[in-house]
Amino acid sequence: MSIDTAPKQSWWNRIAHPGQFVRWTQPLLWPLTAITVALFLVGLWFALFNSPQDYQMGDTVRIMYVHVPNAWLSQFVYGTMAVSALGTLVWRHPMADVSMKAAAPLGALFTALALFTGALWGRPTWGTFWEWDGRMTSTLVLLFIYLGIIALWRAFDDQLRAARIVAVFTLVGAINIPIIKFSVDWWSTLHQPASVFRADGPRMPPSILTPLMVMFAAFTFLFVVLQLKAMHTEIKRRRIATLQRRVAQGQPA
Amino acid sequence: MNAFVRMLTHELRLALRGGGDVLTLVLFFVIVGAIVPFAIGPDQALLARIAPGIVWIAAFLAMLLGLERLFRPDYEDGSLILLRHAALPFSLTVAAKIAAHWLVSALPLIIASPILAMLLAMDGEAFWRSILSLLLGTPALAAFGAVGAAVTVSIRRGGLIAPILIAPLSIPVLIFGVGAITGQQAQAAMLFLAALSLMALALAPFAAALAISSAED
């Protein structure tokens, strides 16, 4: 028996290699999907049938169970992107590049859903689809930042070189988002002193809190599943690009 | 320090010999402001009320126009690579470029702003406030613009995408900039604006330098 002289790989190095990463995370995909579906079934049942109507808003309050988790994810995904950007810049971890790129369209999607459900909720509640209220405005700006980052990714011919540049911008955005949020809040209170609506206003009874928490979990798991799948796709896309480059150089693929 | 000053004067010299670039920016600024009355009608009271916003939007757009000049020529002729080997740390080189950018594409606008103030029927107090708020806020616009320009420097059609990236970042500047002219809390807005400029100026050279170094890699 030969002695294995290769240093034992830490999990960090192990997931650094794209092929290894796919092999390690592929088996997780189906169980995670199953959990997501189960959570959605339970959460939707609670939200639609087993939670009280609001005494003012009636059944429309149920939009909250979709809206609030989306709003939470719109920020959580940016956090994921910012952490990945750090991984790209500081450790040059190749999977951080992939994670950063995969998260951007998902973040844009959840942010757009948050705005959309917010508008649907706003119509019966405020009588208008769009209100320049601090929360919605800063979510809109966040959507612009996501779309800018996606546009930036797409503008580069060489995705490997793009990663560090996008990472710089993502971090600049991460520093700015709290400032934008603060400034928009300041601006909206200045222009319309009466706050129309506050989601975290009165303390929530457990009958609302439970379904909300389940939906939080369901959406977060949904993001994890989609993120993993998007990362796998991105890895495959990169492999194709590498093969094409090899062919261009006249090497066997 | 010597090299920093030299970098700054070099940039100014290039901009001033650039064949009327500065004049073009000032013209753009005035024309954008002057075109608004045509769109909304010559109602003096209404114009005076929205004048601060117009001035800030015009300044924001004019500064975006000047960004193309900030890093792209140096990227294309290879100067950026050589500047990374200069005796001056690269982030300071970028800082000098940002300072020069402010001097050639923000200061002339501020000097030209009386024209807009007159056309838009601003009163005296609002005028002085707008000068002050532009002075405090445009450095932040220059800094955010530099980050956007640095991030897009290696993209062939980068001039198109930079504004999309810069605009969301600039929203606080616009909010506090206009707030410092009109709002009930003008004093607070002024202070926020100054803080924003200081923070942006402190961070932007490093972010832009990092983006440029990554662009060559």
Place this chain on the structure above:
Amino acid sequence: MTGRQVFPPLTLRAEGLSCGRGGMALSQDLVFSVPSGQCLLLRGANGAGKSTLLLTLARIIRPLSGSFGIDGADEDMPLIHYCGHRNAIKPRLSVCENLDFWRTMNGANGVSSQAALARVGLGHLGDLDAGFLSAGQTRRLALARLLVSLRPLWLLDEPTAALDVDGHALVGQLIDTHLAMGGMVVAATHDPISLSKAEQVQTLQLGAVS
């Protein structure tokens, strides 16, 4: 210029150096060592990775693997003159202004701008806008930048591009003088460069990565 040793004894050393762009290796496992007073010529077909290797040595591109460094050097000291395809000359500034700018930026420890211009054959054109120079003259101006600031390692990418016969000889003389001062040169070129002492030259053939 005298043949005095100006630079401390240094050695550019590379071990197992692989470089390339976008994760694709162009040249692999390069091993070389260039001591003071030596010139390394990079040869190879187009696309063999000569420019990429020079950019890697200039620390503009990160090596894919392996390492390189300059032995005996003070870390803070600026060591490298890179002279690439692009000349970094501003057409709106005069020849002298261009050179003076880089003299200040890189450290004015070499010869004066006037002397450098005379050396590369542009002595009479100092006040002309650089935009009026021909391609070869612009190249000479870029070479003058190597003289106004003293740095031990020159990285030259096609230094003779666009130059006439005299220009080729000039590049040879400049390299000769630099080597005599104890400098090091890494040059990528297709043209033969004639140096006074053949033993100062090493050649590295690039390309043919399997």
